[in-house]
Amino acid sequence: MTHPAIAVWNIRGFNNPDKVFCCKNLIRDHNLDILCLLENRISHHNLSDPWFNMTHTVFDNENSYNNFQLSSSGRIWIKWNSGNITFKHVFSSDQMITGTIVYGTQPPFLLSVIYASNTFEGRSLLWDDIRKVDPGNNLPWVVMGDFNCCRFQNEKIGGTQIAASRLAPFNSLVFDVNLTDVPSSGNFFTWYNQRLDQPIYSKLDRILSNDKWFDVFPSSSYNVLNSLISDHCPLILKTNIERRNNQRFMYKNYWSKNPEFWESLISVFALPSVGNPIISLYDKLHQLKVIIKGKNWNSFNSIKLKCDELSSQQLKIQMMPTHDLISPHQFSLLIADMIYLFLFSLQ
Structure with missing residues (x-):
């Protein structure tokens, strides 16, 4: 089964027309159905302006949901293609929006979009809210966004080393609600402080899911793209479907x-x-x-062609007059080649 292509990105301000343009390109290049924008820095009053809404629309048939009323910084704005997606809101806070997604005839799933507080105490409230929306294993659940903290010490380079005690609450949450990191490709670190003198790299953004998600979408993974015009990298969640060949590929x-x-x-x-x-x-x-x-030696066909060539040479030799036979040395080489290829074909 497949799920819609979803992206989450801490855009660090969505007022800039260049960032709107980048989001449109992201949707086009990755055929996205849902785009979750974090740290928009947009006032709730802007949404009542028709011109603002028109210039900040990124899908042709766009619908959206936000938590701007709960946060002065316009923290989370979820946009989707209403022609393909149905979103039903379940829970909101100043750090999370959770809703049920229906995509075509696929099973519904729960989506939680996170933009965590940059304080240790503020994130404690988020961990409690995530526990509240946990569907158990009754519904596929994917949790994505900027958690503003790491899970492991190797997820940060530069700056002050993260104390193990600061990692514990996030990892306890992951354990309590039985979440797992979705496989990823691309960049490992998702945030960079953009300083050349004292650079710091961290994995602040990630995508997690429950067991039910992997049962329904086993080939799901996400790609961490280059940061483009933000200090955070966009994450693209997709179902990887390989085109199957009629003939199974096997090592020889x-x-x-x-x-x-x-x-x-x-x-x-x-x-x-x-x-x-x-x-x-x-x-x-x-x-x-x-x-x-792409190689001509990739299958037994190459051996068959060589055997056919040697058989043709053998037939010519057999039809030659006795006085015109090849030398014993040449004949020995021909027989050796045939035996060698015959033994190979038995492997």
């Missing part, structure tokens, strides 16, 4: 005897790994598969 033992196979393998795995190690490994294996499928 005889490839290990071919130098070209090793050259292809080394060229792919010599590339640097980016993002989630498992997703990076999958990407490299996929690249290797594409390269192999």
Whole structure:
């Protein structure tokens, strides 16, 4: 099954026309159905202005929901294509919006969009609110956004090291409501302080989901794009569907005897790994598969063609006059080639 393509992005101000333009490009390039914008810095009164609404519309058939009345900084604004999506609001706070999404004939799921407080105490209120909306395992649930904190110490480089005690509340929440990090690719760090003298990188933005989500959407993953015009990176959540071939692709033992196979393998795995190690490994294996499928030695057909060629040569030799036979050395090489290929075909 598939879910709609969803993006979440801490845009750091949505008044700038350039940022509106970037969001439209993001929707077009990734065929998005839902865009969740964080830290909009828009007053609730702006939404009553028809001109403002028109210039800040990013979908052709747009509908939206926000928590601007609960926060003076316009923290969360969810926009979606109403031609494909139905959104039913469930819960709102100044740090979260949760609603049920219906997408075509697919099962409904719960979406929670987060823009956490930058204070330790403020986030404690958010953790309690997330526990309140937890559907258990009765409904697929995805939680995404800017959590303004990390889960592990290796998710920050530069600045002061994060104390383990500051990580505990977030990890306790994840454990309590049985959430798991969705596999990701692309950039590992999602925030950069944009300073050259004392740079700091952190993984503040992420996407988590419950077991029911993975049961219904097992191939779901997200990509962390470049930050573009914000200090945060946009996250794109999609269902990865590979086009199936009629013939199953399988590794052949005889490839290990071919130098070209090793050259292809080394060229792919010599590339640097980016993002989630498992997703990076999958990407490299996929690249290797594409390269192999383009080679003329990738299947037993190449052996068959060689055998057909040798059989043709054998037939010519057999029909030659006795006095015109090839030398014993040439004949021995021909037989050796045929035996070698025959043994390969049995592997």
